[in-house]
Amino acid sequence: MNSTPEIVNDGPLAGSDRVSATVAQLEEEGDIAADYLEGLLDIADIDGDLEMDVRQGRAYVSVEADDDALRLISDPDTVQALQELTRLAVQSKTGRFSRVILDVGGSRDARQQELEDLVSRAVARIEEGATQASLPAMSSYERKLVHDIVADRGFVSESYGEGADRHTVISRG
Structure with a gap:
């Protein structure tokens, strides 16, 4: 029997076809999201440290930097767009709807x-x-x-x- 707690997803794919993700699956989403974001940051030549966490049934990925290197991508609209791209990248790897949350430079x-x-x-x-x-x-x-x-x-x-x-x-x- 799997002792990993299940977290219920109440997003767009929920309802009669309830979708749930275990903590391990959410951690996997966080890892995939971090890898994807690291690739984007490398392409943009932006230095940043990535941290992952699982809270309230979602994978959270934070990008932080000591200087204002993130200033260009920490605008709320930009973060929202990056979050959607990251969710799509996670979904394409896992085959599951993702509700990963992205925080860039304290934007949340x-x-x-x-x-x-x-x-x-x-x-x-x-x-x-x-x-x-x-x-x-x-x-x-x-x-x-x-x-x-x-x-x-x-x-x-x-x-x-x-x-x-x-x-x-x-x-x-």
């Missing part, structure tokens, strides 16, 4: 702060009398972060829309 912390500020502005609109506040469309990972931030502030949030148009609406509940 910066995005977390941006999301907290966005929620603060939305909550302020509700406190000024609006019944609800809609946020822009964002990735499932960012929506999850928003739901957590909103809940911590005592409000309610729900996601609406499909695909790239999926967004979060905040209300008092």
